Amino acid sequence: MKGAWPHVCYSRTRKNVEDFTGPRERSDLGFITFDITADLQTIFDWNVKQLFLYLSAEYSTKNNALNQVVLWDKIILRGDNPKLLLKDMKSKYYFFDDGNGLKGNRNVTLTLSWNVVPNAGILPLVTGSGHVSVPFPDAYETTKSY
Amino acid sequence: MEPAFHRGDLLFLTNRIEDPIRVGEIVVFRIEGREIPIVHRVLKIHEKQSGDIKFLTKGDNNAVDDRGLYKQGQHWLEKKDVVGRARGFVPYIGIVTILMNDYPKFKYAVLFLLGLFVLVHRE
Numbered sequence: 277m278k279g280a281w282p283h284v285c286y287s288r289t290r291k292n293v294e295d296f297t298g299p300r301e302r303s304d305l306g307f308i309t310f311d312i313t314a315d316l317q318t319i320f321d322w323n324v325k326q327l328f329l330y331l332s333a334e335y336s337t338k339n340n341a342l343n344q345v346v347l348w349d350k351i352i353l354r355g356d357n358p359k360l361l362l363k364d365m366k367s368k369y370y371f372f373d374d375g376n377g378l379k380g381n382r383n384v385t386l387t388l389s390w391n392v393v394p395n396a397g398i399l400p401l402v403t404g405s406g407h408v409s410v411p412f413p414d415a416y417e418t419t420k421s422y
Numbered sequence: 423m424e425p426a427f428h429r430g431d432l433l434f435l436t437n438r439i440e441d442p443i444r445v446g447e448i449v450v451f452r453i454e455g456r457e458i459p460i461v462h463r464v465l466k467i468h469e470k471q472s473g474d475i476k477f478l479t480k481g482d483n484n485a486v487d488d489r490g491l492y493k494q495g496q497h498w499l500e501k502k503d504v505v506g507r508a509r510g511f512v513p514y515i516g517i518v519t520i521l522m523n524d525y526p527k528f529k530y531a532v533l534f535l536l537g538l539f540v541l542v543h544r545e
Contacts, residue, residue, distance in 0.1 A: 298478075298489050298497035326425060328463070328482060332445050342469040344445040351425065351482060369487070374468040374476075389446055391463075393426045398510045401446050 297370050304378035306371040306412060308333070308347060309364055312388065314404075316358040319392065327352045328391040329360075331367075333410070335384040337377025345371055347386075382411040423448070423461050424483045430517035433461065435506030443467060443475055443501065448508035451479065454493050459505050462488055468498075476500055 312331065319327060330349035337343060347367035352358065371378075378384070388404040427433065435450055443449065445464050452459045465487055466478040476498035480487040489497060522529035 297487075328426065328446075330446055339470075340468040341471040342467070344467045346445050346465045349482075353425065369465065391446055391448070396512045399448065399508055401444075 297372060302376075304373040304376050306333075306373070306378045306384075307417075308367055308371065308386075308410060310348075310362075310367075310386070312360055312362045312365065314360045314388065316352060316360070316390075319390070319402075320354060320358060323394045323397060324392055325354055325395050326393045328393065329388070330390070331386060331388050333371065333384050333386055335377070335381055337373065337375060337381065339375040339377055343373065343377070345369070345373075347371055378412045379416070380412065380414040382409075384410045384412060386410055423463075423481055426482060427461065427511060428513070430514055430520050432512045432515040433508050434510040434512075436509050437504070437506040439501070441507060442469075443477055443504070449479065449504050450506040450508065451499055451503045452505055453491065453503070454496075460488070460491065461508060474500075 310331070316327060316329070328349065328351055330346050332344055332346045334342070334344045346369060348365060349368065385407050386409075387407040390402055390404070392400050392402065433450070443464060445467055447464050448461060449464055450459050450461050460479075460481075462479040462481045464477050465480045467475055468477070469475040477500075478487050478489070478498060492499070518532075522532060
């Protein structure tokens with residue numbers, strides 16, 4: 277499969293609050309700011325209608341062997357500028373853990389993936405090669421910084 | 423699930439239990455007590471060592487996740503709610519059936535023409 281050689285940089289902090297998006301237990305809430313550089317031109321062949329691009333964080337915790345959270349996504353239509361140069365992006369979706377597993381977690385991996393939507397045919401899910409590890413701090417952030 | 427899919431597109435699904443549910447996948451699920459299945463994308467998963475998984479979905483074109491669609495008090499979907507996984511699609515195929523359902527006059531016209539065709543070709 278063709279690659280997009282995306283490049284992701286990040287910075288992060290963490291708080292512990294009631295998960296107001298659903299379950300009302302106190303859970304870790306992560307804040308990640310990132311840059312994405314990618315050239316998706318080679319993925320757009322004659323049968324590609326659009327790409328659903330997403331940045332996800334994957335990690336393990338005491339509560340759950342596998343956690344995956346989509347932090348940001350974007351629909352890129354055929355004809356849109358395939359070159360992405362995004363800086364200082366905040367995550368689109370709240371990065372709540374199911375528990376307090378972000379605290380001191382050194383192994384949170386960010387990956388850029390995409391779902392190819394053809395004009396007709398198979399819907400492949402592709403993960404970009406190269407991923408970034410985001411170690412979370414041991415301490416909670418107490419001031420509002422987002 | 424616009425702009426990827428539109429009403430009338432035909433989706434090809436698989437439903438192998440062994441297939442792990444991962445973010446980015448397009449799943450077809452049914453909410454308890456509701457008849458009509460929903461085709462949305464997996465946004466978040468939390469899976470235990472045992473394989474027990476709870477996950478959250480969201481339609482590509484929606485601003486918010488599907489928690490508002492789930493049952494009262496339900497925050498997550500589980501494997502048992504999944505009816506299939508979208509693997510491929512063909513656009514527009516279902517449009518004729520939809521037109522016939524939405525516009526009965528069109529359905530009668532189609533039936534009439536088919537009937538005519540059958541009569542004319544009876545040699």
